[in-house]
Amino acid sequence: MLSRFALYVGLMLTFGVPVFVLQIRGGNVLVSPALRRATRVANVATIIGLLASMTALWAMAEAMSPSSDTGAVGSVVRMLLTQTAVGIAWDLRVALLGICLWLGLSAGVHARIRVAAHAVTAAMALATLAWAGHGAMNDGAIGWLHLGADMAHLWVAGAWVGALVSLALIAGSASRHADREGAALLSSAATGFARMGTLIVAVLLVSGTINYILTVGLTLSGLIDSLYGRLLLLKLGLFSIMLALAAANRFRLAPALEKAMHDVDVGDAVVALKHSLYLETGLAVCILGLVAWLGTLNPGGG
Numbered sequence: 001m002l003s004r005f006a007l008y009v010g011l012m013l014t015f016g017v018p019v020f021v022l023q024i025r026g027g028n029v030l031v032s033p034a035l036r037r038a039t040r041v042a043n044v045a046t047i048i049g050l051l052a053s054m055t056a057l058w059a060m061a062e063a064m065s066p067s068s069d070t071g072a073v074g075s076v077v078r079m080l081l082t083q084t085a086v087g088i089a090w091d092l093r094v095a096l097l098g099i100c101l102w103l104g105l106s107a108g109v110h111a112r113i114r115v116a117a118h119a120v121t122a123a124m125a126l127a128t129l130a131w132a133g134h135g136a137m138n139d140g141a142i143g144w145l146h147l148g149a150d151m152a153h154l155w156v157a158g159a160w161v162g163a164l165v166s167l168a169l170i171a172g173s174a175s176r177h178a179d180r181e182g183a184a185l186l187s188s189a190a191t192g193f194a195r196m197g198t199l200i201v202a203v204l205l206v207s208g209t210i211n212y213i214l215t216v217g218l219t220l221s222g223l224i225d226s227l228y229g230r231l232l233l234l235k236l237g238l239f240s241i242m243l244a245l246a247a248a249n250r251f252r253l254a255p256a257l258e259k260a261m262h263d264v265d266v267g268d269a270v271v272a273l274k275h276s277l278y279l280e281t282g283l284a285v286c287i288l289g290l291v292a293w294l295g296t297l298n299p300g301g302g
Contacts, residue, residue, distance in 0.1 A: 001292055001293055001296055002292075003052045003055040003059060004052075004292035004295055004296070005054035005055040005289050005292035006047060006048055006049075006051070006052035006055075007053060007292075008129070008288045008291055008292055009045065009048065009161075009285070009288055010046065010047075010048035010049030010050075010052055011045075011093075011097075011122070011125055011126045011129065011158070011159075012045075012126065012154075012157060012158035012161045012162065012288070013041060013042055013045035013047045013127045013161065013165060014033065014042055014045045014046045014049055014100055014118075014122040014125065014126070014160015015119060015122035015123055015125070015155070015158040015159070015162060016114075016158040016159050016161050016163060016165070016166075016167055017038050017039065017041060017045070017162040018115045018118040018119040018122065018162070018167045019041035019119050019158075019159045019162055019163075020038070020162050020167075020189075020193065021035060021038060021039065021164040021166065022112070022113050022115055022116060022119060022195060023147070023189075024185075024188070024189055026265065027214070028246070031037060034054070034174060035166070035170070035185075036046075037169050038165070038166040038169050038170075039104065039115075040144065041165060041166075042162075043101065043105060045099050046100045046101045046104060046122075047096050047101065049093075049098050049125070049137045049231060050098070050101070052098070053090060053094055054094075056127060057080065057081075057090055058073065058077065058086070060080065060086075060217070061073050061074075061077040061080060063075035064076050064080075071237060074193065080228055084131045085131060085132075087130070088131075089128040089131040089132050089145060090128070090132075091277055092124070092128055093129075093217055096121050096122070096128075097122075097125050098123035099121050099171070100118055100121050100122050100125065102130050103117055103118040106289070112282065119163055123155060125265075126154050126155065126158055127151045127154065127155070127246075128153045128254050129154055130147055130154060131147070143161035144238060144288070145210065146210070146211065146214045146215075148210050149193060149206075149207040149210040150202055150207070150211055152173075152207045153203075153204060153207040153208060153211060155205050156199075156203040156207070157204065158198045159196070159200055160188055160197070160200050160204075160284070161281075161284050161288070163193050163196075163197075163261040164277060164280055165275050165281060166189075167186070167189060167190060167193065167256040167279045168274070168278055168281050170182065170185055170186045170189060171186050171243060171270060171273055171274035171277050171278075172274060174186050174270050175267070175270050175271055175274050178213065180266065181247070182261075183257065183261065183266045185238065185267075186257065186258045186270060187258050190249060190254040190257065190273065191217055191254050191258060193300055194250040194254040197246055197250065200241065200245070205237075207257060209240070212232070215299045216228075216229065216299050219278065219285060225278075226297075226299070227297060228294060228297045228298065229291055230300045231293060231294055231297070232294065233293070234290060235290045235294070238283050238286055238287050238290070239293075241283055242280055242283045242287075245276055245280040245283070246280065247273045248276060248296055249273065249276055249280070250278070252267070253272055253273040253276055254273065256269050256272070256273075257270060257272075257273055279292050
């Protein structure tokens with residue numbers, strides 16, 4: 001389960017951070033120290049995604065192998081990689097993450113083009129998680145609907161997580177250095193992301209509802225009668241708290257920071273937004289842990 005958690009965190013940051021950087025307007029992309037730090041986080045996340053993919057594949061092969069002998073497990077790995085949909089998804093994911101890492105470390109391409117290419121490539125890598133999850137459990141038109149909803153859920157969740165981590169980095173830098181330029185970047189970025197946040201929440205709710213119906217069924221008893229359902233309820237509870245924090249950021253803390261930019265001291269407004277972003281990011285990490293756990297369970301199990 002730990003490798004699944006690392007995989008979700010790694011892939012979502014690999015995708016979400018460049019998406020966030022792209023929505024920063026003007027010519028300051030990757031110029032700000034905080035944004036450069038965010039891109040380094042995306043590079044580290046890509047490496048984590050690669051390592052977690054390898055660990056998860058080996059663990060799956062080990063569980064399927066009749067023997068713990070390295071040769072026997074290796075044979076199962078080869079079978080998975082060449083004869084199963086999970087293996088094909090793994091091959092594609094690793095290749096795409098390799099491209100992401102090259103793009104993240106490359107200096108020979110215009111910054112915004114490089115970041116855009118990184119985001120598109122990472123989006124495809126993140127989508128491969130749906131191929132090996134509950135989104136691939138149905139056939140026919142329903143199967144495509146489930147897979148599409150799962151992919152959309154992953155993409156918007158990744159965009160939210162990447163934005164939260166990037167905003168937290170910007171807020172931390174602005175708070176430590178009492179930097180008005182950093183505070184201005186934080187104000188602009190937080191206000192800009194607030195507009196995208198409404199779309200993210202809407203897609204999360206719609207895709208999450210579709211996934212629940214197609215995975216558990218048109219019943220609420222599934223939320224109580226199984227460990228899967230109870231963990232899903234806990235996830236929804238944490239998500240509700242995140243929504244409340246996001247609403248506070250959008251309607252109170254971000255406007256307060258924007259207003260404070262006209263004052264001599266913006267420190268209190270920066271710190272208030274920073275603390276809210278840190279808490280929201282922590283909740284997002286907890287939710288990803290629950291998602292990793294949910295992926296190992298039978299939705300209909302006890």
